[in-house]
Amino acid sequence: MSAYMDVIMAGFGGQGVLLMGNVLANCAMERGLEVTYIPVYGAEMRGGTANCTVVIDSEPIGSPIVHSPRSTVILNQPSLEKFQPRLAKDGVQIINSSLVDIALVDTKRHSVCIPATDIARELGTVKMTNMVALGAWLKATGILPLKAVQDILHKVAPQHYRKLILANVRALEAGYSHS
Amino acid sequence: MSQAPERILIKGNEAIVRGALDAGCRCYFGYPITPQNEIPEAFSSMLPEQGGSFVQAESELAAVNMLLGAAACGIPAMTSSSSCGIALMQETISYMAGSCVPGVIVNMMRGGPGLGDIGPSQSDYFQAVKGGGNGDHRNFVLAPATAQECYDMMFSAFALAFKYRNPVMVLGDAIVGQMKEPVRCVPPKHALTPEQLMQQGEDWRLEGYDRHAVPEPRVLRSLLLKEGQLAAHNRSLHEKYSAMRQEAAAEQVFCDDASLVVVAFGSIARIAHSAVRHLRQAGHKVGLFRPTTLYPFPEEALRALISSGKRRFLVIEQNLGQMVEDVRLAIDGQAPVSWHGILPDLYVGAETLRAPILEALEGGKHV
Amino acid sequence: MSELLKARAGEKLIFDHPSVLSEAVTHYCPGCHHGIAHRLVAEVLEELELASRAIMVASVGCSVISYDYISVDSVESPHGRACAVATGVKRARPDTIVFTYQGDGDMGAIGLAESLHAAARGEHITAVFVNNTVYGMTGGQMAPTTLLGQKTTTTPMGRRMELEGGPVHMAEMMSQLAGVAYAERCSLDSVRHIRAAQDAIRKAFSIQAKGLGFSFVELLSGCPTNWHMDPVRANTRIREEMIPVFPLGVYKDITAQAVPVIADKVVEGRS
Structure with a gap:
């Protein structure tokens, strides 16, 4: 049986969208699953919108690009406007309500609104918004255990982020238990 | 290990x-x-x-x-x-x-x-x-x-x-x-x-001409002006290119009993692979032929799939119709070959290939 | 060795045939200076005992089959790309002595970018640049170094500043680049200048052998056929028309103690 799941993660450049995707993809690989990760790459280096797509499956993966995702992680308003209409009918969207006007959230869709930036600020830095949101995604999808993702941080975090691992572990936990 | x-x-x-x-x-x-x-x-x-x-x-x-x-x-x-x-x-x-x-x-x-x-x-x-x-x-x-x-x-x-x-x-x-x-x-x-x-390069590579060890300096050139020189050179190249054909290779998935064989390469082939697998699970007799060498094109392996006109072929590629020419040369009119092109910048996923594959399976458009 | 080149009984050989120069009769026109330039390179490689380590990158132009005359391992380059090919050779085999032999079209027009960037990178190669102000092999068209007023088959009225621009000065350009260790312009119009040219070529190869950077020698050369004059008059043209526009001398030499000076602006008397 196929254990398929895909997610588009989107936000401002600098919100750690690509790191969030990498953490998830590495964790899926460690669990012995097939996985693809593809970023949007282009002319904008800073300040634009960033998004990446992660596909997880127990079988070989065809397209690493997804048009109607089964799930999304939306860190800012422009990302909601872009990806909410494309969300699959039974899909789930994790929305950072700190930066998104929740009046725009389509009530017909399965949405998890979480003030990820505010929670991250309380934990010490808004830079952990991504991990709070990823925690909420893990809870909503149940695809991978929280502990597995927390463990993978030690493996994928660049050397100069090592001292922040504990804080990120807490951010994942906060996002997971908030929803 | x-x-x-x-x-x-x-x-x-x-x-x-x-x-x-x-x-x-x-x-x-x-x-x-x-x-x-x-x-x-x-x-x-x-x-x-x-x-x-x-x-x-x-x-x-x-x-x-x-x-x-x-x-x-x-x-x-x-x-x-x-x-x-x-x-x-x-x-x-x-x-x-x-x-x-x-x-x-x-x-x-x-x-x-x-x-x-x-x-x-x-x-x-x-x-x-x-x-x-x-x-x-x-x-x-x-x-x-x-x-x-x-x-x-x-x-x-x-x-x-x-x-x-x-x-x-x-x-x-x-x-x-x-x-x-x-x-x-x-x-x-x-x-x-x-x-x-x-x-493997010992016989021809440039390394400095030791006049005491070898009779002539080594020259790597493509200019051959003397009468008959280029003809002789190109004849030997032709022999080499013929020998290269033995390196042709392809991956075949579900081809043995397929009524329709999808031919695709590279990233489109992996997406087609998903589509073909899903259609198989739904009971459709479709297969995938994926050349892993585009030159030499694995034409003999492809030709071997033609069985008394019962099998159809569908080429899927992200361009306006290029590999389909090699597929048609290989099939040489012995089976129907149709083509589905994907434009750049347009999303392609396994679900978007389902309809064109089913259409070709039923002998639909023959472009 | 052919009989002509051997000393007969009672003769003392004082002008030998360099072993690095093949005995093939060249295809060059009478009065062409490529033969002299080839010989200078061959003699230097022999004298410095570098021939068995040398790899020549042949370019496109009259000297396209220079590998038939200079007996070293060689690779043929597409038009203009000789310095890029030489870069690849040297990077792959840093223990070899790599040189390009290029004309003015190859180095100064189609291959200007590759030439300047190899120089800027300070590739440890030597470029021998033959400047005769005209495209020889294709029949006398305008070159990047064609003088103002010079008639060619594509500047029938003479080269005009307002339409074709002015001549490209390679040695001067090379001297401005950080990676260049040595840049000199010489001439092949007279014995004195030819001897100075050989000194420059020797220095260029020595600098490469020592790993000091990119070395460059420009050789002002005659093309009697496309200049439509006899060889003697062609030598005179080099002195009277080319050298005033392309002054001879050392433009850069990082091995020199003193500030480089233009060593030879003197125009010799007619021969």
């Missing part, structure tokens, strides 16, 4: 670099262009660590000519670029073919014509397979579909280049290059060691 090494999550572009280094590549020359920039970036740190040489050239013209120079010394060397950059390299690829110099050229295709876009595309099939350069020459063209194949195929690329003293192009696209996937960086079985690769 007691235990398989860990899988690492890397882009196809990085897998190209790791495969090349493990295969014995010692020189890289390149010029930045999206979507293959991770290749020069990775080489710039990894090659010098291994005692090799990395040069960021002033243009693709310069890069491929540096490749010609390094390759003339029998050193495993490569360059990489994308579509329009490869077009700039074609003259020298022709020189390399003419003067029988081995080298590897990686093309991570983007949309065209002209500057096009930076998205995935298969619009360089003709440029790669039919020889974008001048003169009557042929190059190997290998088509990886996964990051793992990016790693593995670099071994084949260097082995073929040295075995046949000929340029080899590895043809990926923006999906293959930009996508991260788990890769096991282990040399494939039967892969040559870097030393074995280098040994």
